Amino acid sequence: MSAVIIPIALAGLYGIVIFQFSSWSLKRQLSRQSNPLLDKNLEKIMAKFAKALEVEKIRINIFETEPINGLAAPDGRIFITRGFYNKYKNGDVTVEEISSVVAHELGHVALGHIRRRMIDFSGQNAVRAALGALLSRLIPGLGGYIASFIGSLLMAKLSRRDEYEADEYAAALMIKSGLGIEPQISMFKKLDKISNLQGTVPAWLMSHPPAQDRINSIKQVHTNIYQR
Numbered sequence: 001m002s003a004v005i006i007p008i009a010l011a012g013l014y015g016i017v018i019f020q021f022s023s024w025s026l027k028r029q030l031s032r033q034s035n036p037l038l039d040k041n042l043e044k045i046m047a048k049f050a051k052a053l054e055v056e057k058i059r060i061n062i063f064e065t066e067p068i069n070g071l072a073a074p075d076g077r078i079f080i081t082r083g084f085y086n087k088y089k090n091g092d093v094t095v096e097e098i099s100s101v102v103a104h105e106l107g108h109v110a111l112g113h114i115r116r117r118m119i120d121f122s123g124q125n126a127v128r129a130a131l132g133a134l135l136s137r138l139i140p141g142l143g144g145y146i147a148s149f150i151g152s153l154l155m156a157k158l159s160r161r162d163e164y165e166a167d168e169y170a171a172a173l174m175i176k177s178g179l180g181i182e183p184q185i186s187m188f189k190k191l192d193k194i195s196n197l198q199g200t201v202p203a204w205l206m207s208h209p210p211a212q213d214r215i216n217s218i219k220q221v222h223t224n225i226y227q228r
Contacts, residue, residue, distance in 0.1 A: 030063060030073050037062040037080060045099040048177040049106070060102060070101040072108040079105075093190065096183035100174055103184075107169030113162045160209045167214050171221040181222050185215050
C-alpha cells in the first residue's frame with residue numbers, strides 16, 4: 001500500500017512546491033514589468049466599484065507585455081496588459097468593457113481562486129501519479145501519457161469552473177455599480193477576435209469556457225438578480 005500512497009503524496013507535494021515557486025516568480029516579474037495604471041476614465045469606474053464593494057480604493061496596474069489579457073496576481077494585485085490597454089486607447093475596447101475585465105479579476109481575488117488553484121494543481125499531480133502507476137501496468141509505454149492527458153482535462157475543467165464563478169461575480173458587481181452586463185457581453189463578443197484565439201483548441205480542452213457559454217451564464221445572473 002505504501003508503495004502506492006507515497007508516490008501519490010510526493011506528487012501532490014511536488015505540485016504545491018511548483019505552484020508556490022511559479023507564484024513567487026510571477027510576482028517578481030509583475031513587479032519588475034509593471035506600474036500603476038493612471039487613467040481618469042478608468043479611475044471613475046473603479047471609484048464606483050470601490051463604493052459597491054465598500055473598500056477605500058481599487059488600484060490597477062499595467063503589465064508591460066503585448067498579449068491581450070487581464071490577470072490577478074497571487075498577492076491580490078490586478079493587472080491589465082499593455083496590449084489590452086492599447087486596444088482601449090485605440091478605441092477597439094470601451095472603458096466599460098475593459099472595466100468588466102477588472103471586475104472579473106476582482107472576482108478571482110474575492111473568491112479565493114488563486115489559493116484554490118494551488119490545491120487543484122497539487123491534486124492534479126496526485127491524480128496523474130495514481131493513474132500513471134495504474135495505467136502503466138495495464139498499458140506499458142502509453143499509461144503515463146494517458147494519465148497526463150486525463151490530468152490536463154481535469155485541470156481545464158476546474159479552471160473553467162473558476163472562470164464562470166468570476167464572470168458571475170463581475171456581472172453582479174457591474175450591475176451593482178450601475179454599469180449593467182452589456183459591457184461584459186460585448187467584451188466577450190470582441191475577445192476572440194482581438195485575441196486571435198477563435199477555434200484554436202477544442203472547447204473541452206480550453207482553460208476558459210467558450211465566449212457564448214460565458215455570455216449565457218452572465219445573462220442568467222442578470223435574470224436571477226432581477227427576479228428577486
